[in-house]
Amino acid sequence: xxxxxxxxxxxxxxxxxxxxxxxxxxxxxxxxxxxxxxxxxxxxxxxxxxxxxxxxxxxxxxxxxxxxxxx
Amino acid sequence: xxxxxxxxxxxxxxxxxxxxxxxxxxxxxxxxxxxxxxxxxxxxxxxxxxxxxxxxxxxxxxxxxxxxxxxxxxxxxxxxxxxxxxxxxxxxxxxxxxxxxxxxxxxxxxxxxxxxxxxxxxxxxxxxxxxxxxxxxxxxxxxxxxxxxxxxxxxxxxxxxxxxxxxxxxxxxxxxxxxxxxxxxxxxxxxxxxxxxxxxxxxxxxxxxxxxxxxxxxxxxxxxxxxxxxxxxxxxxxxxxx
Numbered sequence: 001x002x003x004x005x006x007x008x009x010x011x012x013x014x015x016x017x018x019x020x021x022x023x024x025x026x027x028x029x030x031x032x033x034x035x036x037x038x039x040x041x042x043x044x045x046x047x048x049x050x051x052x053x054x055x056x057x058x059x060x061x062x063x064x065x066x067x068x069x070x071x
Numbered sequence: 072x073x074x075x076x077x078x079x080x081x082x083x084x085x086x087x088x089x090x091x092x093x094x095x096x097x098x099x100x101x102x103x104x105x106x107x108x109x110x111x112x113x114x115x116x117x118x119x120x121x122x123x124x125x126x127x128x129x130x131x132x133x134x135x136x137x138x139x140x141x142x143x144x145x146x147x148x149x150x151x152x153x154x155x156x157x158x159x160x161x162x163x164x165x166x167x168x169x170x171x172x173x174x175x176x177x178x179x180x181x182x183x184x185x186x187x188x189x190x191x192x193x194x195x196x197x198x199x200x201x202x203x204x205x206x207x208x209x210x211x212x213x214x215x216x217x218x219x220x221x222x223x224x225x226x227x228x229x230x231x232x233x234x235x236x237x238x239x240x241x242x243x244x245x246x247x248x249x250x251x252x253x254x255x256x257x258x259x260x261x262x263x264x265x266x267x268x269x270x271x272x273x274x275x276x277x278x279x280x281x282x283x284x285x286x287x288x289x290x291x292x293x294x295x296x297x298x299x300x301x302x303x304x305x306x307x308x309x310x311x312x313x
Contacts, residue, residue: 011208018274026252044277048285051251
């Protein structure tokens with residue numbers, strides 16, 4: 001089961017910063033890295049895709065949450 | 072219970088999701104004849120409804136809280152920087168999480184031990200996880216192999232030292248050249264730098280299972296590389312995987 005992110009704001013900020021730095025080090029564009037780090041993206045899956053040669057923007061699109069179907 | 076109180080109506084109920092119970096149906100876990108009376112009563116009450124179930128959930132939470140406090144107290148010396156209130160808060164959180172886990176897995180209880188013994192382990196596990204997470208909360212996760220010297224064994228003959236040194240050199244090269252960047256980070260963080268796997272999973276917002284898979288693949292690559300270079304690598308992982 002995935003851990004639920006319920007950290008206080010300061011800790012969440014530090015965690016997002018750590019996640020952002022990991023993504024940038026892996027080749028993600030800084031703006032995309034900020035967006036992904038602050039969201040609920042599974043960084044491990046993103047980095048695995050990039051490891052296998054997937055361009056970072058495509059990895060982000062593959063793992064993006066599905067859009068809500070229009071009612 | 073605490074502010075993280077788990078309402079009895081919100082916790083998973085016993086039964087298969089594939090065949091949801093109809094209104095009025097009582098879904099109960101398996102109750103083999105070998106179950107002791109106390110365990111059977113717990114299962115009966117937790118699978119029940121209304122006041123009986125609420126009361127059973129409350130008693131279960133009390134039990135789990137005692138277990139979590141015990142575990143916190145047992146490990147207190149390892150986390151001296153935590154204040155008394157921190158321990159109690161963590162124990163409450165561990166008990167809450169353990170309660171949700173126990174209620175979600177009631178149907179997996181096989182009666183190999185008493186129900187309370189089985190449930191107790193959930194609280195011990197959650198308490199240990201809470202403490203590990205707390206201990207690493209303010210720390211940078213080391214992802215670089217700065218712990219190599221710790222590998223050097225002691226009390227070896229010069230010949231053994233040479234053999235070990237060659238193996239470590241080969242391992243260092245294999246980690247650098249054979250593993251992908253993320254595989255290397257995961258392996259180094261967990262196996263060399265001692266980062267708990269649940270802490271790393273939380274930071275990456277992933278599951279422990281996904282990290283185990285990466286670790287397994289990385290170790291397999293390293294073992295193959297070292298074997299190809301003529302090192303005698305004991306295949307302990309294959310035994311472990313069975």
